[in-house]
Amino acid sequence: MSLDILMPALSPTMEEGTLAKWLVAEGDSVVSGDVIAEIETDKATMEVEAVDEGVIAKLIVAAGTEGVKVNAVIAVLAEEGEDPASVQPGKSGTPAPAPAPAEAVPEVVSKLDTPAATSATVHGSAGSGANGDRVLASPLARRLASQNGLNLAAIGGSGPNGRIVKRDIQATLVGGGAKAMQVGAASASAGHSMPAGTGPDPRKIAGQLDMGYEEIPANNMRKTIARRLVEAKQTVPHFYLTVDIELDALLGLRGQINKAVPEGVKISVNDMIILASAKALIDEPDTNASWAGDAVLKYASADIAVAVATDNGLITPVLRDVQTKGLPEISAEMVDLATRAREGRLKPHEYQGGTFTISNLGMFGIREFAAVINPPHGAILAVGKGEKRPVVRTTEQGDTLAIATVMSVTLSCDHRVVDGAVGARWLNAFQQRLENPLSMLL
Amino acid sequence: MTDTNFDVVVIGGGPGGYVAAIRAAQLGLKACVVEREHLGGICLNWGCIPTKALLRSAEVGHLIQHAADFGWSAENVSFDIAKIVQRSRKVAKQLSQGVSFLLKKNKIPVVSGSGKLAGQGKVSVTDKDGKSSTLNARNIILATGARARVLPGLEPDGKLIWTYREAMVPESLPKSMIVVGSGAIGIEFASFYNDLGVEVTVVEVVDRILSAEDEEISALAHKSFEKAGIRIMTSAKVTSVKKAKDSLAATIELADGQTETLTADRLISAVGIVGNVEELGLEGTRVRIEGSHVDVDGFGATGEPGVWAIGDLTGAPWLAHKASHEGILAVETIAGVKGLHPLDPASIPGCTYARPQVASVGLSEAKAKAAGHKIRVGRFPFMGNGKAIALGDPEGLVKTVFDADSGELLGAHMIGAEVTELIQGFGIAKSLETTEQDLMHTVFPHPTLSEMMHESVLDAYDRALHV
Secondary structure, three states, X not given: OOEEEEOOOOOOOOOEEEEEEEOOOOOOEEOOOOEEEEEEOOOOEEEEEOOOOEEEEEEOOXXXXXXXXXXXXXXXXXXXXXXXXXXOOOOOOOOOOOOOOOOOHHHHHHHHHHHHHHHHHHOOOEOOOOOOOOOOEOHHHHHXXXXXXXOHHHOEOOOHHHOEOHHHHHHHHHHOOHHHHEOOOOOOOOOOOOOOOOOOOHHHHHHHOOOOOOOOOOOHHHHHHHHHHHHHHHHOOEEEEEEEEEOHHHHHHHHHHHHHOOOOOOOOHXXXXXXXXXXXXXXXXXXXXXXXXXXXXXXXXXXXXXXXXXOOEEEOOEEOOHHHOOHHHHHHHHHHHHHHHHOOOOOHHHHOOOOEEEEXXXXXXXXXXXXXXXXXXXXXXXXXXXXXXXXXXXXXXXXXXXXXXXXXXXXXXXXOOOOHHHHHHHHHHHHHHHHOOHHHHO | OOOOEEEEEEXXXXXXXXXXXXXXXXXXXXXXXXXXXXXXXXXXXXXXXXXXXXXXXXXXXXXXXXXXXXXXXXXXXXXXXXXHHHHHHHHHHHHHHHHHHHHHHOOOOEEEOEEEEOOOOEEEEEOOOOOEEEEEEEEEEEOOOEEEOOOOOOOOOOXXXXXXXXXXXXXXXXXXXXXXXXXXXXXXXXXXXXXXXXXXXXXXXXXXXXXXXXXXXXXXXXHHHHHHOOEEEOOOEEEEEEEOOOOEEEEEEXXXXXXXXXXXXXXXXXXXXXXXXXXXXXXXXXXXXXXXXXXXXXXXXXXXXXXXXXXXXHOOOOOHHHHHHHHXXXXXXXXXXXOOOOOOHHHOOEEEOOOOEEXXXXXXXXXXXXXXXXXXXXXXXXXXXXXXXXXXXXXXXXXXXXEOOOOEEEEEEEEEOOHHHHHHHHHHHXXXXXXXXXXXXXXXXXXXXXXXXXXXXXXXXXXXXXX
């Protein structure tokens, strides 16, 4: 019996993806574990492995196809002894615990083709059709979604014809995907469509003014960045706190540490900033928190998301339980995550979650900036360049001018969770840690 | 038989088994049914259907006795129990032949004999003459049903102590009768015999009759049956039976420890049923038996690959429609149909065809509360319904239970005329996941009993119009 290869869900919230590349051709034999395709999600490029052995009978979805729904049939695998030319998609499915009846297959195909094919296209798809048409949902599911602030368009339906029913809502609520699907202050559109922007249409203006441009189709990562940041800026009340931090003690300590660590390991200032942030989050836990609509969630561990620029856009891999880790460990983890982030090879669990974000543009010479909060985090720290600056020192002889290595950092806070004084206390704790760096090592 | 290789071999041709076989044929699978006695199983031959025929006769009698209420005079009327039984058997036979026709139409062979597992992918069938044959099966569906549970001291003897089987074909009418157990089976026979003039006492061990139903409905049923002349003893237990030549004396222990001795011509034991798990060749397989039923997952799969079980064999609720649905689910799983979901127990309606009828689906008020729901309850009495009064059946109640927060219809519970035909409306509502709003917006035809369903929903939200 042939097997349908379905578009996998690479993360709990994944609804669709781009089939970036086929690594096999029709007629190729595969065994379980062979990488057969690359799929680009909104966050990363992932490999799809064969879970069964057989011959690739048919590639249903062409490489480069965007918006392939999770669970859509992307290829058909003929099993051993089966003529690949004769198989058709849409009739296999949940492997029955019992051996499936081989002789009966042709009849099953002819009789089942239509209903099964229908269910293959719609089953598990986000309740709205691809064109954003009517969402199929039971009256009870609609009410439960509205009571729980869920966006129906982002929920997969398991009822007849992909209808969203109560159990789908319950699964969403239990699965914790709920947060991602919270209907924000509403303008956050139906999940699929882009925030079109209310401003002038740049294509139109370019046309009118005869401006030359190259049009680069937005990839999934770009679309996600656009959607999430519009949502963040429109729904999260930001405010900003800035302090200057002297780094000379820290740089001195870093020099000593780097002499002591094994060859090949190099602790960066950024590693120390990550550790100091985690320590400060434990010192001042009110900032290690999220707004949950009707409550504030205060987290027990400091999971630090670090923004990494890639060719495709921004991604924030997460270092977990940083408060328990040492600098060599943080350094090694950061190098690994950043490398794989740039290669688009992060696994979903490596960039999901987190309790706090750091964005560091110091290496680009930026003195200071304000970052957009990465929901549901309560705050994000924007780190500028460490540079020599004149500082005023107050001594017994009076004020004198001195030179110090100074770094400006700006904390963007979600005012629903972090009030001004709370954010200020966190920044003070962070500053204390960096200016007295030995305290981080205790 | 020439061909002995099948995709699906169903052991048992009851409402679970034959429906499974037909569905398999529809899906292009080669199926056969192994049946030891008669197609249609207990349901069709010794259960649901023949009892409905008996109860219809009782209902006709009841109407004749009340003919004057409707302006008719019917004097010197009488009935012949043999003819009542004869009609019931004829109905059963007609339907059993219907099943035979359906299987033929779907090209499903019926193998006569008792089937059992005989190694992986094999079913051995032993016919009446002791001759054995072997079938090769990629998938085996066990659908052997259940039989009456036997309590020590109440072993059926076919003469004084009856099970449903003897109760269905009485040769003569006893004068008095004790019915032990007040589930659907016990209550239906109690109602039938009572309507034919037999002096009936129901003995129930728990504190209320029809204990699977909502407590309020149980209480109303209790009142109705007592009014109809049935004596009901709850929290009562038969401790011993002394048989005489053509009667028996049962000692009954009451809740307060006192005992009472009842004398009656016959006793019907209707204390539940047990699965037919024996002689199926399950020894040495990974099929697990729990208590008296086969353990399965939500799709009918047993622990043994390729072996499935459905219906009464897999435990309560012991209902034909549950068996049929499970059969379809198991076959569709075998065929790899997508988007299947296990049967939701709260979506299986239960019906008791006594006079008055009782029907329900979903959670009772008490169970809804116990499950942590904040609830709204609607009630509408038959007395407020025009059609019920015109029919001369003004007693009964339609009760609905909603989740107060979501408006989900959690359960519906009814007692009164024709409620077994009404309950499907709430079944559809539950299956489509309507809320109270959709039910309120539905136009129910006037004058019908179904208007009470609407009013009950309205009442749950303090909007009933006719009370």
